[in-house]
Amino acid sequence: MHNGTDTSIDGVTLQVSDAIDLINTTLDEVYPFIIIEGEVASFKVNQGKFVFFDIKDSSGTLGCFMMVFKLKFPIEDGMKVRVVAQPKLTQWGRFSLTVDTVQPVGEGSLKKSMELLKKKLEDEGLFDTTRKRALPKYPVRIGVVSSSQAAGYKDFIKILQNRWGGLQITLADCTVQGDRAPSQIVGALRMLNELPKQLDVIAVVRGGGSADDLATFSHEDVVRAIAGSRAPIIVGVGHEVDVSLADLAADVRAATPSNVAEILVPDKREVIASSSQIVLRVETALNTYIRNLTEDVAGQSLAMHDETCTLIDTRSETAAALTRTLQQLNPQTVLQRGYAVARRGGEVIQTVSNVTIGDRLDVQLRDGIIKTEVKNVR
Numbered sequence: 001m002h003n004g005t006d007t008s009i010d011g012v013t014l015q016v017s018d019a020i021d022l023i024n025t026t027l028d029e030v031y032p033f034i035i036i037e038g039e040v041a042s043f044k045v046n047q048g049k050f051v052f053f054d055i056k057d058s059s060g061t062l063g064c065f066m067m068v069f070k071l072k073f074p075i076e077d078g079m080k081v082r083v084v085a086q087p088k089l090t091q092w093g094r095f096s097l098t099v100d101t102v103q104p105v106g107e108g109s110l111k112k113s114m115e116l117l118k119k120k121l122e123d124e125g126l127f128d129t130t131r132k133r134a135l136p137k138y139p140v141r142i143g144v145v146s147s148s149q150a151a152g153y154k155d156f157i158k159i160l161q162n163r164w165g166g167l168q169i170t171l172a173d174c175t176v177q178g179d180r181a182p183s184q185i186v187g188a189l190r191m192l193n194e195l196p197k198q199l200d201v202i203a204v205v206r207g208g209g210s211a212d213d214l215a216t217f218s219h220e221d222v223v224r225a226i227a228g229s230r231a232p233i234i235v236g237v238g239h240e241v242d243v244s245l246a247d248l249a250a251d252v253r254a255a256t257p258s259n260v261a262e263i264l265v266p267d268k269r270e271v272i273a274s275s276s277q278i279v280l281r282v283e284t285a286l287n288t289y290i291r292n293l294t295e296d297v298a299g300q301s302l303a304m305h306d307e308t309c310t311l312i313d314t315r316s317e318t319a320a321a322l323t324r325t326l327q328q329l330n331p332q333t334v335l336q337r338g339y340a341v342a343r344r345g346g347e348v349i350q351t352v353s354n355v356t357i358g359d360r361l362d363v364q365l366r367d368g369i370i371k372t373e374v375k376n377v378r
Contacts, residue, residue, distance in 0.1 A: 016093075023089045036062065036097070037082045037105060040075050055083060055097070066099035072182065072220040074116035075102060079109040084179060101179060107211045114218045118245055121220075126227045127248045133232045135252055139200035139264060141168045143192035143231065145185060148173045152207025152257035156236070159258050164265035170199065176206040182219040193230040203264065204235045204246065205257035217244035226250055236260035335366040352377055 014022065038055035045051050051066045053075070064083060075081055082105045085097035104113040121127060142160075146153040148171060160167065172188030175181045185204070192202055204226065206217070216222065217237050226233050227249040235246050236254035247253040254260040327333055331341065341364045342349045349355055355374055363370040 017091070020089050020091060020093070027087045027089070031087050033084055033086050033100065034097075035082060035084050037080065038062075040077055040079045040081055043075060043077050051099075053077075055081065062097055063094065064097045064099050064102075066102065070100065071102065073103055073113045073215070073218075074120065075104065075113060076116070079104055079112055080106045081109065103179075103212075103215060105212055110211050110215050110218075114245060117218065117220060117223075118248070121223060121227075121245065121249070126223065131227070133251045135232050135234060135264065136200045138266075140166065141197065141199045142170070142264065143195075143199040143202040144169060144171045145174065145188045145192070145202065145204045146171070146206060146257075147176050150176060150205075150207055152205050152236075155207070156203070156205045156257040156261050159261035160265060163261060163267045165268065167265070170195070177209060177213040177216055181216040182222050185216065186221050186225045189225045189229060199231045201264065202229060202231045202233045203260050204233060204237070204250070205260055206237045207257060208239045208242070214238050214242055214244060217246040222246055223249045234260055234263060332366075335364065338366075340365050 036055060038057050041054040041056050041061070043051075043053040045068055049068050051064075051068050051071055053064050054061050055064055056062070064085065066085075082103050083097065083099045084101045085099040088096050088098050090096050104110045118127075125131070144153070144156070146156070153171075157169070160169075170192065172192050174184035174188045176185070189202065189204075192199060204217075206214075214237060217235070223245045226235065226246050232251045234252040234254055235244075235250035236257045236259055237244055237246060238256070240255035240259075243253075252263060254263050335341070342355075343362045343364070344355070344359055349361070355361070355377055357374050357377060359374045361372050361374060363372055
């Protein structure tokens with residue numbers, strides 16, 4: 001106010017800047033924010049930081065201003081949008097809406113905005129298949145981003161628990177539609193990824209809804225949070241025909257929340273049946289192996305027995321032949337035939353040249369030994 005003068009309107013004169021401040025203060029108190037729907041016109045971005053556009057209908061136009069980092073849904077002229085904004089009077093005396101959020105509405109505008117954002121994120125590589133990670137085959141610690149009151153979440157939990165057991169489920173409860181949904185979903189993902197013990201997988205689930213309701217999952221912040229998740233992410237939003245940018249950024253896309261549960265864990269009944277078949281096949285194979293091994297051992301034992309008997313017979317014949325040979329070479333056998341062996345001091349005398357007259361000899365015969373003295377040598 002000018003010189004602290006009373007702000008009542010009964011004849012008080014204001015400076016221009018004070019009048020602007022007074023008007024803006026009044027607008028802040030009466031209209032802290034307003035929500036407006038209309039068609040975009042004259043859209044432009046200045047210096048890469050400031051966004052200007054008009055929002056209009058058949059009989060009126062309002063100028064809009066916002067910072068480029070707040071533009072999470074790409075827009076262009078002709079699109080129908082919903083803005084959350086604060087009415088302001090600029091220093092140049094122009095009425096303007098300072099926009100906090102802008103979101104396309106209507107299937108056509110949402111589709112166009114999604115195409116623009118998809119192109120931008122594709123160019124950054126957020127949807128590349130090389131970034132996709134495989135989900136664990138048997139997860140235990142599962143994080144869930146959803147609303148605890150949503151029918152899609154309840155279906156997901158019911159099917160998950162019916163199919164498998166022993167799961168540790170951590171729910172990050174948040175709203176999944178409306179203006180607050182994107183920031184809550186981003187916060188839920190951040191919380192789950194910052195848990196002391198890393199989760200095996202995170203599921204983002206939400207049942208069906210209108211195109212406006214599902215637009216949350218094509219919000220740029222949500223898509224980037226999913227692409228940057230530390231844990232692998234599976235997304236099941238809407239019905240099979242609904243494809244959001246979150247689906248494209250996720251490691252795995254499921255058709256519905258129920259399908260998320262079917263992908264995440266196997267059906268325990270099928271696993272039990274399959275395991276029983278495997279056990280039966282292993283048992284049959286093991287019995288066959290043991291039977292074949294027993295037959296092989298029996299056959300080898302018989303062959304070894306035959307070979308052993310043959311070897312014994314051969315060795316017995318050899319031993320008998322050697323025995324006969326030894327018997328022929330046995331001195332006793334020679335003596336039996338009438339020969340004698342002469343020794344002198346235990347040494348066998350081979351020739352008469354080794355004997356002199358007077359030598360005392362031991363002459364061994366077949367039945368005894370004769371001690372004699374040499375009288376003559378011829």
